Amino acid sequence: MSRGRGSGSAACSPILRWRSPVWCTPRSGGPTTICGSSPTYRCTPRCWPPWLAGPDDRSGSPAPLPKVGGRAVTTSIQDVPIAPRRVPVLGHTLSLGRDPLGFLQSLRSRGDVVAFYLGTRPVCQVNSPDLIRRVLVTDAHRFSRGAVFAKARQLLGDGLATADEPSHMRQRRVMQPAFHADRVAGYVEVMREEIAEVVAGWRPGRPVQVDREMARLTLMVTTKALFRAELGQAAVAEVRRSLSPVLNGITKRSMLPGELLERVPTPCNRRFEAALHRLTTVVDGVVDAYRASGADHGDLLSMLVTARDVEPDADGAAGPAAPAMSDAEVRTQVMNILMAGTETTATALSWVFHELARHPEAERRVHEEVDTVLAGRPVTTSDLARLPYVDRVLTEAIRLHTPVWLLMRRAVEEVRLGDVTIRPGTELLISLPTLHRDPDLFPDPMRFDPDRWLAPEAKDWGRARFIPFGAGGHKCIGDGFAWAELTTAVATVCARWRLVPVPGRQVREVARAFLRPNALPMIPEPRIR
Numbered sequence: 382m383s384r385g386r387g388s389g390s391a392a393c394s395p396i397l398r399w400r401s402p403v404w405c406t407p408r409s410g411g412p413t414t415i416c417g418s419s420p421t422y423r424c425t426p427r428c429w430p431p432w433l434a435g436p437d438d439r440s441g442s443p444a445p446l447p448k449v450g451g452r453a454v455t456t457s458i459q460d461v462p463i464a465p466r467r468v469p470v471l472g473h474t475l476s477l478g479r480d481p482l483g484f485l486q487s488l489r490s491r492g493d494v495v496a497f498y499l500g501t502r503p504v505c506q507v508n509s510p511d512l513i514r515r516v517l518v519t520d521a522h523r524f525s526r527g528a529v530f531a532k533a534r535q536l537l538g539d540g541l542a543t544a545d546e547p548s549h550m551r552q553r554r555v556m557q558p559a560f561h562a563d564r565v566a567g568y569v570e571v572m573r574e575e576i577a578e579v580v581a582g583w584r585p586g587r588p589v590q591v592d593r594e595m596a597r598l599t600l601m602v603t604t605k606a607l608f609r610a611e612l613g614q615a616a617v618a619e620v621r622r623s624l625s626p627v628l629n630g631i632t633k634r635s636m637l638p639g640e641l642l643e644r645v646p647t648p649c650n651r652r653f654e655a656a657l658h659r660l661t662t663v664v665d666g667v668v669d670a671y672r673a674s675g676a677d678h679g680d681l682l683s684m685l686v687t688a689r690d691v692e693p694d695a696d697g698a699a700g701p702a703a704p705a706m707s708d709a710e711v712r713t714q715v716m717n718i719l720m721a722g723t724e725t726t727a728t729a730l731s732w733v734f735h736e737l738a739r740h741p742e743a744e745r746r747v748h749e750e751v752d753t754v755l756a757g758r759p760v761t762t763s764d765l766a767r768l769p770y771v772d773r774v775l776t777e778a779i780r781l782h783t784p785v786w787l788l789m790r791r792a793v794e795e796v797r798l799g800d801v802t803i804r805p806g807t808e809l810l811i812s813l814p815t816l817h818r819d820p821d822l823f824p825d826p827m828r829f830d831p832d833r834w835l836a837p838e839a840k841d842w843g844r845a846r847f848i849p850f851g852a853g854g855h856k857c858i859g860d861g862f863a864w865a866e867l868t869t870a871v872a873t874v875c876a877r878w879r880l881v882p883v884p885g886r887q888v889r890e891v892a893r894a895f896l897r898p899n900a901l902p903m904i905p906e907p908r909i910r
């Protein structure tokens with residue numbers, strides 16, 4: 382089917398998503414202001430393109446190019462429509478660098494699959510929801526994760542967020558229980574306490590940088606959920622100090638061609654290496670201590686340390702259980718979760734408060750619902766499913782400002798997508814804002830309208846047209862955790878505070894590792910009830 386309509390069975394209802402099974406899809410095999418009423422969303426280009434000269438994700442060497450008459454050719458996309466205004470040598474790099482979101486969205490009307498060039502290297506953007514589903518879900522075995530992940534894997538190790546098959550499937554099986562809905566429910570108290578601690582520092586009328594506050598908040602929540610035991614507290618402080626420089630360093634390095642520049646002992650490289658060393662040392666120390674104590678602290682790290690892997694035998698029956706991960710593997714997983722689970726949720730929360738401030742009626746309804754359900758007491762796990770309007774606000778904010786804005790894959794075999802043939806080695810790109818802002822899928826897409834999720838057909842949208850957490854075997858393992866955290870944070874903050882924009886400050890989308898606001902200064906005002 383060509384692009385335009387998703388169909389078929391429902392995935393997870395947006396309202397119940399926070400407690401839905403995390404693996405709910407089958408597997409196989411110049412800046413523009415966005416304050417006020419401007420409907421135009423563009424972003425400030427930075428860090429682009431991260432995968433330009435990345436190595437092949439499986440072998441660590443460049444992807445093999447197809448050969449014609451014994452000579453390598455630079456294109457493997459002969460029958461794919463090509464974006465206009467390609468410049469010799471540079472390809473479309475400048476257009477993309479000037480306005481990444483605008484450029485990618487401009488490709489939507491040109492076909493289900495459209496190619497553009499980064500320098501001389503083709504990348505195919507997949508626009509049709511049904512073809513996206515094939516790439517991520519039904520034909521996923523024909524694709525690997527692509528060059529960006531290869532770089533991250535070099536720096537972080539082969540963890541869940543970076544691994545390819547078959548290693549990925551084993552890791553997923555071992556990690557899944559730590560993110561089971563029952564386990565996530567147990568983290569809500571930690572989440573609420575950490576959120577309350579951050580908010581306790583706010584003073585009426587004194588501006589706070591909401592984006593930074595949310596980054597602090599999600600880091601506190603993730604580290605507490607990871608290392609709940611007392612012995613983890615020193616580690617928590619060190620992680621908080623080192624994580625940000627490590628994240629920034631990885632983003633920068635994923636853009637560098639080759640490894641030469643990384644080896645030059647510049648102050649920047651030295652800071653990155655020192656922070657990475659501190660982070661790995663402290664995580665190693667905690668893993669040792671957890672291993673030695675053997676106790677279950679009810680946190681993620683306990684789950685990872687005590688995990689046993691039961692490999693199915695040839696008949697599919699359970700084989701003998703064995704320790705699932707070495708200490709080095711546990712450390713890699715911890716690092717992966719810290720990287721994947723903090724800025725994503727922080728970015729989503731920032732956009733939620735930004736949109737609430739711009740839509741007083743939505744804000745009023747959130748306050749009304751929170752007051753009715755909580756009646757002045759702290760939020761609990763059972764409240765999360767009783768906040769349907771908050772749920773719709775979160776869903777709509779994440780549709781409009783999808784934090785993970787690019788998914789990348791690389792074809793490992795020839796595959797036919799609609800009318801075009803994708804050759805092995807071709808990089809594919811799925812631009813989630815292009816999908817989530819498609820007027821054929823979401824009428825008046827730039828309008829923040831939480832009630833669009835009341836439409837009866839909305840329950841099917843999670844199948845193909847609304848996939849902020851991805852889909853298929855790599856679907857976000859932390860989606861339930863993130864949803865619980867988002868709901869708890871919004872309910873806790875909105876029970877006491879309104880966040881009002883600082884007058885005259887413009888908020889822009891910045892397409893870095895995540896699609897985040899450039900800055901979000903806001904003024905906390907105590908609510909008068």
Ligand code: HEM
Nearest residue numbers: 541542721722725726729785849850851855857858859863
């Ligand atoms: C609003 C918050 C979040 C968003 C929007 C988000 C989005 C995503 C997306 C789109 C993917 C799929 C990437 C791909 O297909 O290439 C993903 C994967 C992943 N996410 Fe999240 N995420 C969020 C929060 C979290 C949290 C809180 C955690 C952990 C505590 C987490 C851990 C992971 C991991 C480990 C993966 C890799 C899964 C795999 O490949 O099996 N994420 N996330």
